[in-house]
Amino acid sequence: MTQDPVPAIAFDRVGLTTPDGRVILDQVSLQIAQGSTTALLGRSGSGKTTLLRMVNRLIEPTAGRVMVEAKATTDWDPIALRRSIGYVIQETGLFPHFDAERNIGAVLEIEGRPKQEIAGRARELFTQVGLDYATFARRLPYQLSGGQRQRVGLARALAAEPKLLLMDEPFGALDPLTRAEMQDMLRDLLRRLHKTVLLITHDLDEALYLASHIVLLEGGKVAACGAGSVMALLPQRRGTRSRAPSHPSQTRAPGRYRPGHSFLGPDIEPTSEAEN
Numbered sequence: 001m002t003q004d005p006v007p008a009i010a011f012d013r014v015g016l017t018t019p020d021g022r023v024i025l026d027q028v029s030l031q032i033a034q035g036s037t038t039a040l041l042g043r044s045g046s047g048k049t050t051l052l053r054m055v056n057r058l059i060e061p062t063a064g065r066v067m068v069e070a071k072a073t074t075d076w077d078p079i080a081l082r083r084s085i086g087y088v089i090q091e092t093g094l095f096p097h098f099d100a101e102r103n104i105g106a107v108l109e110i111e112g113r114p115k116q117e118i119a120g121r122a123r124e125l126f127t128q129v130g131l132d133y134a135t136f137a138r139r140l141p142y143q144l145s146g147g148q149r150q151r152v153g154l155a156r157a158l159a160a161e162p163k164l165l166l167m168d169e170p171f172g173a174l175d176p177l178t179r180a181e182m183q184d185m186l187r188d189l190l191r192r193l194h195k196t197v198l199l200i201t202h203d204l205d206e207a208l209y210l211a212s213h214i215v216l217l218e219g220g221k222v223a224a225c226g227a228g229s230v231m232a233l234l235p236q237r238r239g240t241r242s243r244a245p246s247h248p249s250q251t252r253a254p255g256r257y258r259p260g261h262s263f264l265g266p267d268i269e270p271t272s273e274a275e276n
Contacts, residue, residue: 006070007031008164008196009055015063016050016220024050025061025220032213034163037190037197039211041204041230046217048200052166055198056082068164083107086157086165086195090172094141094149094156101126101137104155111160125155130185147178154186158193167199171206183209204230 009032016024025047032038040048053059054066057073066073073081094103102109104125105118113121126133129151141149150170157165170186171179187210190197201207207214208227216224216233224230 005034007067008034008036008069009198010067010070011051011054011064012067013064014051014054014061014066016047016054016059017062023220027064028217028220028222029064030215030222030225032196032198034196035194036213037199037211038213038215039199039201039207040215040217041201041207042217042223043202045219047220048217049168051217052168052198052200055164055166056085056087083111083160084162084164086160086162088150088154088157088165088167088170090169094152096141099138099140100131100144100152101133103141103152104159106156107160121159122155125158128158128189129155131155145178146174147182150174150182151185154189163196165195165197167197169200169202172202179206186210 009030011028011030014025014028018024028047028051030038040051042048050059054061054073055068057076057078060074068076068081068085095106098106101119101122104122108118108121122137123133126136131148131151136144136148136152141152144152154170171182174182183206190210197211199207199211201210213225214227214230215222216230224233
């Protein structure tokens with residue numbers, strides 16, 4: 001009899017309540033399988049960013065526990081935990097005084113890796129994220145476009161070869177054409193690298209295109225798991241029929257632009273003041 005594989009991340013009845021009694025997360029239980037890409041969907045205030053930040057211990061729960069590689073985050077050294085996880089955010093967080101190559105190698109530099117190793121890894125990552133080394137290595141962040149900065153941010157997150165990536169609306173600030181290109185690049189990259197990814201997005205089309213699993217959060221609770229359940233629930237929340245494709249295979253083909261859309265239309269008002 002074979003044992004079930006250990007999940008990369010497990011949320012076990014996780015809760016977060018503020019000192020004034022406001023509930024941010026309420027009994028959230030989820031398992032993120034090794035090598036999967038899981039999208040967290042939800043309106044602003046649903047608790048999705050709070051949940052993601054618990055994985056690298058930027059926020060700690062007031063109830064339940066978060067497990068990474070079968071070990072509670074509270075049992076990890078927080079620095080070691082964060083260095084073991086790639087983290088990509090919407091505005092990339094690049095060091096403005098570092099050129100692109102040094103930004104990519106920053107984590108390796110902090111770890112004290114040899115300069116030759118850092119340089120070789122940076123060159124490899126430029127290729128992986130679709131940037132020409134000779135053209136972009138010496139450019140400072142302000143000399144890069146939004147999409148180029150996001151590629152450098154992704155390369156930096158991959159530099160130490162983490163098994164786990166956390167992505168908090170990484171393409172939310174990009175124009176639609178660049179966003180579509182980045183989605184295509186990321187999907188191809190993840191298929192080759194077999195990383196475990198926890199992705200936050202407001203865009204149902206993006207979730208269907210990139211993720212193998214989809215979770216909908218509402219009011220700090222899990223409202224639905226799985227594309228079918230999420231799709232069935234969303235029209236009820238909007239009062240209209242969803243325009244999203246009914247299956248991930250019906251999303252755009254790689255390289256073809258299709259504007260993403262959010263299910264969070266103007267007819268929906270947040271019911272929680274929690275962080276998103």
